[in-house]
Amino acid sequence: MRLLILGGTGFLGRHLVQAALDRQHTVTLFNRGFTHPELFPHVEQLHGDREHGLQALQGRSWETVIDSNGQLPRHVRASISMLADCIEHCTFISTTSVYADYTVAPIDEGSPLAHLEDSESSALTPETYGARKALCEHYAEQALQGRVLVIRPGLIVGPHDPTDRFTYWPYRIAQGGQVLAPGDPEQPVQFIDVRDLAQWTIAMSEARQAGVYNAKGPADPLPIRQFLQQCRDGSDTDATFTWVSEPFLLEHGVVPYIQLPLWVPSTLVGFPRVDCRKAIAAGLTFRPLRETIHDTLVWDATRPTDGLLRAGLTAQHERQLLCEWHHVAGG
Numbered sequence: 001m002r003l004l005i006l007g008g009t010g011f012l013g014r015h016l017v018q019a020a021l022d023r024q025h026t027v028t029l030f031n032r033g034f035t036h037p038e039l040f041p042h043v044e045q046l047h048g049d050r051e052h053g054l055q056a057l058q059g060r061s062w063e064t065v066i067d068s069n070g071q072l073p074r075h076v077r078a079s080i081s082m083l084a085d086c087i088e089h090c091t092f093i094s095t096t097s098v099y100a101d102y103t104v105a106p107i108d109e110g111s112p113l114a115h116l117e118d119s120e121s122s123a124l125t126p127e128t129y130g131a132r133k134a135l136c137e138h139y140a141e142q143a144l145q146g147r148v149l150v151i152r153p154g155l156i157v158g159p160h161d162p163t164d165r166f167t168y169w170p171y172r173i174a175q176g177g178q179v180l181a182p183g184d185p186e187q188p189v190q191f192i193d194v195r196d197l198a199q200w201t202i203a204m205s206e207a208r209q210a211g212v213y214n215a216k217g218p219a220d221p222l223p224i225r226q227f228l229q230q231c232r233d234g235s236d237t238d239a240t241f242t243w244v245s246e247p248f249l250l251e252h253g254v255v256p257y258i259q260l261p262l263w264v265p266s267t268l269v270g271f272p273r274v275d276c277r278k279a280i281a282a283g284l285t286f287r288p289l290r291e292t293i294h295d296t297l298v299w300d301a302t303r304p305t306d307g308l309l310r311a312g313l314t315a316q317h318e319r320q321l322l323c324e325w326h327h328v329a330g331g
Contacts, residue, residue, distance in 0.1 A: 001025045001206055004062040004087070006050075006079065007069035008043075009036040011160050012093065015198035016068055017043065023202060030057060031069075050075035054082055064089040064205050070136050071124060073116070077139035084143045089208045091149040091201060092140045096214055096274050097130035098152060105270040109152075109212045109278060137212075149209050151201055154216035154274060155191040155262070158292055159299035165261040166191060168312030169228060170297045174235040180318050180325075181241040182249060182263035185225035188272045189262045190216040193292045200284045213279040217286040224262060227289070234293045244325045252321060254313075261311050 003020055007013040008029035017040055020027050029040070033047040046056040050072075057079070065087050070076040080090060100112040116131035124132075141148045157166035164171075173179055192215055200215070225241075232239050246266060249256075256264045264271045276284070313321070 001064065002028075002062045003205070004028045004030060004057075004060075004065040004083075006030050006065065006067045008045075009039045010069065011162055012156055012194055012198065013068045014039055014160065015158075015194045016066060016201060019195075019198040019202045023206070025202070025206075028060075028062065050079055054079060057082065057086075061086040063087065064091065064208070066091040066093070066201065066205060067140070068093045070140075071132060073132060073135040073139055076136040077143070080140050080143040087144075089147050089149070089205065089210075090140055090144050091151065091205045092137060093201070094133045094137050094150050094152045095130065096152045096154045096216060098134040098137065099130070099270070099274075102264075102268040102270040105273040106275045107214075107270045107273065108275040109214055111270075146210055147208075149204055150212040151197075151204070151279075152212065152214045153192050153197055154214075156194050156197060157191045157296065158194040159295050161194070161296070162310070164309040164311040165257065167296055167300055168261045168309050170231045170234065170293045171300055171309065172312060173228065173231040173239045174237055174297060176237040176239045178322060179228070179239050179241050180260075180313065180322055181228055181243045182224070182254075182260040183244075183246040184266065185243055186223045187263070187266065188221045189224045189227055190218075190222070190272050190274060191262070192217045193287055196284070196286055200279070203283060209282065213282060213284075214274050214276045215279045215284060216274050216276050217284075218289065219276075219280055219286060222289070227262070230289050231293055234290055234297070242322060242325065244321065248325060248328065249321075252324070254321070258311055259313050259317075 003025050005013060005016055005027060008017050008031055017027055028044045028046060030046045030048065032049050048054060048056045065083055067076065070092060098113050099107050100114045113134040114131035116128060116135050137150050155165055161167055197215055228241060254260055
């Protein structure tokens with residue numbers, strides 16, 4: 001398969017490229033050349049930006065394109081429209097954040113989508129993220145009717161994750177001691193190992209599959225209690241968990257999903273209950289959680305040892321919250 005990947009050297013992108021190469025596909029990358037330009041020296045790389053620099057794609061053809069980094073609707077509309085006569089198929093990597101209402105559950109591919117008031121807005125803000133991706137989906141389908149595969153992953157995790165929204169927990173628990181655990185121990189969590197997502201995406205693109213698929217795991221509900229326990233089991237640590245109530249966390253301004261990754265308020269009941277049965281029926285599989293935890297820790301150990309993560313509580317903030325919690329709880 002002659003495959004064009006828009007992006008290809010970031011987090012998901014690098015795993016998509018590797019999965020495609022492992023399956024003997026001919027890969028071309030289109031990106032700005034800024035993020036990890038040292039990767040894949042033997043792969044053809046075309047450089048340009050999606051605002052004004054699409055000229056490098058003109059006069060070329062591929063069997064399929066995977067858009068792994070489309071963020072702005074106008075960029076997706078311009079690039080996919082230009083490629084419409086040069087490709088047979090498009091895979092657009094979207095997000096489960098496209099859904100409009102997480103106060104209901106479960107959420108499936110037919111649930112209502114968020115709406116972007118200003119379709120030309122260039123504001124890359126967290127508040128507009130889901131609605132922007134929903135409009136990107138629309139523009140891709142508009143350009144290639146019936147030839148678009150939309151994949152909606154949730155939190156993508158594993159080696160090279162730049163967000164630390166998963167890495168925080170294996171790292172923190174490996175440090176040992178008293179760990180602040182958030183909210184209801186039985187609240188489910190969902191995420192997907194980047195390698196599982198990449199391998200399945202390439203397989204679906206090979207088959208020219210179309211339509212919309214949620215892509216989160218695991219296959220069975222995973223309580224956050226069980227997830228944290230597996231993080232502890234995978235480390236030689238004396239970590240213990242102190243479960244702190246949701247009202248306390250919210251009253252103390254703890255930011256869900258950022259300062260305590262994977263935790264969301266219980267009002268957002270649909271967020272960790274996205275129905276992914278359609279993708280699983282189409283061949284999506286999930287490696288053992290212990291493997292993801294182990295490989296994430298191994299990768300994390302190769303990074304600078306300043307201990308500064310992009311997500312999670314600082315050690316000082318965690319100690320402060322635990323101290324106040326014990327005072328409130330009388331323990």
